[in-house]
Amino acid sequence: MEPVSLVLCSLAILMTLLALGVPIVFCFSGALAFMSIVGGVTMKGMLMWGVQQVLSPALLCIPLFIYAGSLMSGSGIAKYLLEFVDVFVGRIRGGLGLVAIFTCAILGAISGSTFTGLAATGNMLIPEMEKRGYPRAFATALITCASILGVLIPPSTPMIIFGWVTGANVLACFLSTVGPGLLTIVVFSLINLFFSRRFDLRLMPARAPREMRREAGIRFRRALPALFMPILILGGIYSGAMTPTEAAAVAVVYALPVGLFVYRGLSLRDVFDRTRESAVSVGAIMIMIMCSMMLSQTYVVLQIPQAIVQSVFSLTDNSVLILVLINLLLLFVGMIVNDTTGIILVAPLLLPLAEAIGLETTQYAAIFGVNLAVGSLTPPYASLLYLGVRVGKIRFEEILPYLGIFLLGYVPVMLLTTYVPEVSLFIPRLFGY
Helix, strand or coil: CCCHHHHHHHHHHHHHHHHHCCCHHHHHHHHHHHHCCCCCCHHHHHHHHHHHHCHHHHHHHHHHHHHHHHHHHCCHHHHHHHHHHHHCCCCCCCHHHHHHHHHHHHHHHHHHHHHHHHHHHHHHHHHHHHHHHHHHHHHHHHHHHCCHHHHHHHCCCCHHHHHHHHHHCCHHHHHHHHHHHHHHHHHHHHHHHHHCCCCCCCCCCHHHHHHHHHHHHHHHHHHHHHHHHHHHHHHHHHHHCCCHHHHHHHHHHHHHHHHHCCCCCCCCCHHHHHHHHHHHHHHHHHHHHHHHHHHHHHEEEEEEHHHHHHHHHHCCCCCCHHHCCCCHHHHHHHCCCCCCHHHHHHHHHHHHHHHHCCCCHHHHHHHHHHHHHHHHHCCCCCCCHHHHHHHHHHHHHHHHHHHHHHHHHHHHHHHHHHHHHHHHHHHHHHHCC
């Protein structure tokens, strides 16, 4: 069987197993078994290579950020961030929606996870938004969509994976999605403000300037430990004082005492439970990474990346059309697997094609981050969307109209990231990347 046919069959097996709801690890194992039995690829060598890759020190920051995000979601950090920001925008029509968006961005800068922002913010803010006049479906859609900022605002776990599998600078990959992340904040804020004019909202009562300053001071002191966390993590990374792995370790060390003794949102029992949950999640993620890396490596052995480049250039050498094809492929991949799996599976395959059309690796990273982030909101995968429905306690069909509006607003962010290099390259170049 020809190499390209082998790959197509293995991918068909992978997609079929995913569609049947088989656990992701077994989906990749099924595709690997096909490549071994029919394709003759030696699994002994692939297994040794996969284990070696998983033991890479660069991956150590992933379990640490997952653990830090788990601790943070129960520590009370989100509550005090919300209270502080609400002082300044509570009088603005749509201000509470802005609070939700910015809080998700800050939580993303702390944990590097989309789920942390939704879990920590949604349970508390969705009922409050409904109390102030927002439809519950809109509030749920807003916070669910804004949670993708956990991928776009560094540190981002998917960007760590991208840098690892492509050999790109991890810090440059972090910074590549900041521009698209800021654009996303602006777009979602405008959508929120537009719809807020249609809702019968109850705003906070007016306060005297002196009383407002006093309240802001009180809430700032309460929120200071929470505000210091992203400053500590991001400042340490981009000042060169800490590597991403060291920053992840600092995040864990900082989140523990803040949750236990400052905000007292965590008990020793909570810490034990969250440690166990994080360990289970990390174990599953690492096995998935190893299996997906092994499958990706079989494609490299069969020289599939080079075949993809030749096939695409036989159709067209127009870089604009090729970028359209890359975007469509990433959107499709994001709809059926999570962002980490999509990056491991597709990034090495398309890297030669991106280099052939002159795409800088940093912009290539941003295109991956922006496209795969939206996959968590688009069925059938849509893990973030399903979690949002559960957190918001609404029916699936209720969230769809508002979800569609936010996704349409996200399309210009995707196009600008793809076709305007400065959107993703401006900030990395400021830092010398």
